[in-house]
Amino acid sequence: MPEVTLRQMRYFVAIVDLGSVTAAAAACHVSQGAASMAVADLEKAVGVTLLVRSRSRKVAPTAAGVEFAAHARTVLEQVEEAQEAVRDQGGAIRGLLRVGVSLTMSPRVVPPLIEHFTTEHPLVELSFVEGAPDALQEQLRAGRLDLALLYSWQTDPDLEQIQIASVRLHVMLPAGHRLADQDSVWLRDIVDEPAVLLDVPPTAERMITTVESAGLAIQVGWRSANMDTIRTIVGRGLGYSFANSIPATGATFDGHKVVYKPVADKTPANAIMAVVPAGQKLPRRVKVAINALKTTEPQR
Structure with a gap:
């Protein structure tokens, strides 16, 4: 019987x-023929069709292919971890690190992460994907990501969650708003005005x-999937919004200003979470x- 190989x-x-x-x-730095032959041999070894090929030369995994790919990723990662354990002996860390991050959190966590690995672990190839929480968690389950960074209220319970930092809900107001000088804002004082909500489920x-709940x-x-658009709408005095990640500056795209004030009401706890597959040993x-x-993340 043909054997399945790592290649x-x-x-x-x-x-x-x-x-x-x-x-x-x-x-993979191989010829197209070598890649096709390897997959053909793999399908013979497992005895099922793993890929569906179209006339446009695009390919998609069958149901069996999706399941096999998830297992194959785990095997490849474990082999890489074994190689690192022997080769590095606690020294240099290397390999590919695939990070998914929610769109609104990305400016907060991605730059310091890039800086850390560039400075401290240059042999690690860091890549990141920005997207909606549901899509990122699906990629994590499928093995296409090693780690996802999300807010706790965006996470699914079947994945393991590790808290990075707590966050506090803030109201975003135009700089000239009647509540802009207050230390915090009660929801009852703002809800009669139009809210501009982030349209990312x-x-x-x-x-x-x-x-x-209050x-x-x-x-x-209005709703928008772009925080710059939301800030600009608010900056023009057309409404208010909410934020968990607070920029260092309140400048909007068109030069207006917004301010961020903590919500005075008691709201559900929230935090920045590192989300990983449940029950798996984490690579170094x-x-x-x-x-x-x-x-690097302060508790807020």
């Missing part, structure tokens, strides 16, 4: 991730629930990333 699994996973044999072959829905009704004026580079973020 076959590596090429197969690359094809699944990149969507074509050509792209995967280039990424489940953020808007969670904010509506938070306000309703016995109030939010008046949704993932542990280093988590520890680096814990060190």
Whole structure:
């Protein structure tokens, strides 16, 4: 019976991730023919079809292919970890670190993470994907990410969560707002004005629930998936919004100003979380990333 090899699994996973044999072959530095042959041999070894090929030369995994790819990623990661344990003996960390991060949190955590690995662990190849929480967690389950950075109220319970830092909900107001000089803002003093909500599920829905839990009704004026757009709308005095990650400056895209005030009401606890697959041993580079973020992130 033909045997499954690491090379076959590596090429197969690359094809699944990149969507074509050509792209995967280039990424693996082999010929297209070698990549195709490796996958053909893999399918013979496992006895099932793993990829569906189309006339456009795009490929997609079958149901069996999706399941096999998840297992193959785990095997490849464990082999890499074993190699690192023998080779490094506690020394240099190397390998690929794939991080997913929610869109609003990205400016807060990605730059310091890049700086840390560039300075302290230059042999680690850091890549990151910005996106919606649901999509990032699906990529984590599929093995396409090693780590996701999300707010706790965005996370799914089937994944392991490690707290990086606590956060506090803030109201975003135009600089000239009647409440802009207060130390904090009660929701009852703002909810009659139009709210500009972040249209990245489940953020808007969670904010509506938070306000309703205080016995109030939010008046949704507009929604946007872009925080710069939201800040600019608020800066023009057209509404207010909410934020957990507070920029160092209140300048908007068009030169207006916004201010951030803590919500005075008691709201559900929230935190920046490192989300990883449940029940798996974490690679050293993932542990280093988590520890680096814990060190650089102040509790707010």
